[in-house]
Amino acid sequence: MADVRCKWDDRGELTGDVLLFGGPSSNLEATEALFSLARAQGIGRANRICTGDIIAYCGDPARTYALVRAECETIVAGNCERQLGAGAEACGCGFKAGSACDLASRGWYAHAAAQSGAWAVEMLGLPDMVVFRHNGLRYAVIHGGITNISRFIWPCSEEGVFAEEIAAIEAIAGRIDAVVAGHCGISFQRNVMGRLWINVGVIGMPPHDGRPETRFVVLGAGGVLIERLSYDHEKATTRMIAQGLTQGYEETLRSGIWPNEDILPRQLRQQPAH
Numbered sequence: 001m002a003d004v005r006c007k008w009d010d011r012g013e014l015t016g017d018v019l020l021f022g023g024p025s026s027n028l029e030a031t032e033a034l035f036s037l038a039r040a041q042g043i044g045r046a047n048r049i050c051t052g053d054i055i056a057y058c059g060d061p062a063r064t065y066a067l068v069r070a071e072c073e074t075i076v077a078g079n080c081e082r083q084l085g086a087g088a089e090a091c092g093c094g095f096k097a098g099s100a101c102d103l104a105s106r107g108w109y110a111h112a113a114a115q116s117g118a119w120a121v122e123m124l125g126l127p128d129m130v131v132f133r134h135n136g137l138r139y140a141v142i143h144g145g146i147t148n149i150s151r152f153i154w155p156c157s158e159e160g161v162f163a164e165e166i167a168a169i170e171a172i173a174g175r176i177d178a179v180v181a182g183h184c185g186i187s188f189q190r191n192v193m194g195r196l197w198i199n200v201g202v203i204g205m206p207p208h209d210g211r212p213e214t215r216f217v218v219l220g221a222g223g224v225l226i227e228r229l230s231y232d233h234e235k236a237t238t239r240m241i242a243q244g245l246t247q248g249y250e251e252t253l254r255s256g257i258w259p260n261e262d263i264l265p266r267q268l269r270q271q272p273a274h
Contacts, residue, residue, distance in 0.1 A: 006146065008127050010132070011130055013132070018049065019048045020141075020180055020198070021201075021217070022078070022182025022183070022200050022201065023052075023182055024056075024203055025053060025203075026057060028058070028059075029236040030203045030204050031067050031068060031203065034216060038071075048071065048073055049074040049130070049141055050068060050074070051141060051143055051180065051181060052080070053183065053204075054081065056080050056108060056204060058204055058245070061111070061116065074141070077126035077128055079144065084112060084123055085119070085124040086120075128143075129173065137177040138175065139176065139179070139219075140169045140173055141179075141181075142180070142181050143181065144183035144184070145168075149183075152183065153184060154186065154268060155186065155188035157265075162190065162192040166195055166197075177195060178195055179196070181198070181200070184199060185202050185208070186207045187199050196224070200216060202215070203215070203229055205252060207256075208257060210257055212254060212255070213228040214228070236253050
């Protein structure tokens with residue numbers, strides 16, 4: 001059921017290419033590389049949209065947050081923003097209690113929380129959803145799900161999962177043609193109920209495919225393009241190690257493989273590089 005407390009904004013019509021990205025995850029090097037590409041491609045601040053989780057696994061939460069706020073017009077709250085803004089003790093990522101993901105999250109979340117006090121009110125003001133029009137289609141942007149901000153929705157999730165979320169979104173904002181989401185860390189497109197579901201992936205961590213490049217999306221005249229982002233992952237790894245963030249995600253930046261597969265559906269475990 002749709003949450004009547006959902007905070008949402010309508011950004012109207014966007015023209016030209018639109019940059020869609022999520023999960024900077026305190027990875028300053030990846031975030032700098034993304035905005036450098038955006039400038040080179042002529043995608044201005046007004047056409048840059050983030051699906052949340054600016055702050056997470058990596059070593060530079062303060063500067064990454066400041067950079068995204070300066071360079072990006074539209075940001076949807078992720079679970080990390082909601083939890084940090086509320087002064088919560090955990091990230092609220094949706095990990096099963098006691099799992100390897102849950103245990104590993106405690107190190108980076110504490111590191112981020114120690115630096116987040118000045119941003120709390122700002123984080124709490126971020127919307128749960130934004131809507132915009134582009135090339136005749138109406139898009140809704142969320143984090144994980146609108147029924148649950150930290151819901152993991154995968155390319156192999158049952159159609160009913162997508163249908164439930166689309167229905168909840170439309171109960172709040174009216175008819176949409178496409179959903180833009182993040183959170184799960186793996187980019188994909190899927191058609192459900194005559195709507196397109198686009199997961200933009202995250203720029204701060206690779207998608208468990210054995211390569212260090214991360215993912216983002218450009219929405220243009222030709223449709224949806226899922227792009228790879230190359231950046232100085234060695235520098236980002238060194239920064240994590242220097243900050244004592246050695247729960248396994250520092251090696252993920254190099255290897256492209258997540259430190260564990262607790263959260264992944266069976267179909268997505270140890271998928272080969274492509």
